[in-house]
Amino acid sequence: MIATALNVHADAPPRITATIRSEWTKLWAVPSTPVLIVITGVLTMGFTALITVFGGDAAIAAPHGESQYQTIFYGSALGVFAYAFLTAGFMGSVYRSGMIAYTLTATSSRTKVLLSKLIIVAVLGYAAGLMISLGNLAVTQGGLTAAGLPLLDPMAPSLVRAIVVFTGAGMMVQGLLACMLAVLFRNATAAVISLVLVNTLPVVAAQFLGESYAMSIPRLLPGSLLESLAGLSVPGSAGYLPWGWAMIGLITWLSAIFSVSLIVMRKRDA
């Protein structure tokens, strides 16, 4: 009675690519996904445009002691955390809604499900971040032109490094962390709040905990590591690390949170 005219029994079992495709379909079937992506772009480029239009020469020109490219990335933090909210919801919503039952009966390997979601988060985050970076650059160049200031050299290696790495890697890394934290909390809001606290509390605490703390701990936070990796931190400043160590730091963060989230996802009842 339920026999099919189609061959539903193919020979090879599905690999992780099948799980990735199904998760991708689920992600874009939800109307809020493109809305949040647009919000992410609007927040970052819109903030940059505001500074460019209303900030005047002092805002656009390179502030003393900071990277000359900081200007074009002022709005990135807003966009990055908007994207983190999307990725946290991508994971947290399946528990809140009960969809986890469908997900885990379609793919019995919880590792495969987690990895598939993380791969999507990483690729989408980096791609969207790169586009947003280019958009920010265009907005900034327009502002510089309008103000009669010299344009940024788009082929300068340091600018290319910042464009290619900062927002893209930021959305990718913070998006991954938010998604993995959502496994622990099973709630998007709690995951994003935790992420914000992880990124900001140690920095806030630096003013109370002495210089040795201030010169060691804040530079190890994900946001600082990303700035170091993108060349936006000035050598000798409190947030600076050589890019090699910054890369190791980010990999350590991601590996640690991934390990915990994988253990929790596999051991805990769905």
Added chain:
Amino acid sequence: MSIEVAALVKTYGEVRAVDNLTFTAPSGKVTGFLGPNGAGKSTTMRMIIGLDHPTSGCATIGGRPFSDFTNPVREVGVLLDAASAPSRMSARTHLRWIAQAARIPRDRADEVMELVGLGSAASRRIGSFSLGMRQRLGIAVAILGDPGTILLDEPVNGLDPEGIRWVRDLMRSMADEGRTVLISSHLMSETQQVADRVVVIARGRLLRDMPTKELMSNVPGDDTRVRCNDPGALSRALERHGARVRREDSAAVDLFVRGVTPETIGEIALQSHVVIHLLTPVAADLEDVFMQLTSAENLQTGRTAE
């Protein structure tokens, strides 16, 4: 592939939701999984399909835990909670992402939508579906991969009589094809009509695991139906012996006797010179059996499966 549950235990702190449960749902049969609210049916089914981890014991399908299935959609069909289908997704998209995960052709989604009677609603958002439509969608998900084993939790909730009959016929045909069908339901009458076997649990413990007919015959009905040549005389004689006698109405010829065995009725009739034409225990229906089994007395005495 049969479903085997062996010494399954699930505790939540001090609460023992499933308590040393053991049963088998064989292939080629429809097994009804019955119990009052909070008995542990859904918890058991969730452990069978790997959503929850047992505290101890094991649940397997065809001798394997669910986590060992590399393509579970094609081997085990599941309907747990139709209400948890994503409301903002269309029905077709919901089936298609599941089909993608299982490497099933996309067209199969439309095929099962037609099978369950939702072909015209495939493009609609699930949030606009009635309860009955969500149930049909859930059944569509369960049969998407043409699986050999099917677990359905309350499959007829919200369905109209035509839908209930369709589900009943579907389960029967699947079992006749050799598939394993495990259904949990509160509708005793429906379960009685379709289940070859029943597993009855209460407070997480097994009460009965046996063929439906055997269960119905082992638990005697409270009444004995009697037809004789002098109902009035027999009725008075039985009441003198402490039996309770009733008729369906004053014109009815059959007596329904409670409180004495059929053998005793025969002896009393003989002593009263009454000729018995019909003497038969009234078969209890599954609801009566269920109520007896799960009564407080049975639970306190801890009666378990025979």
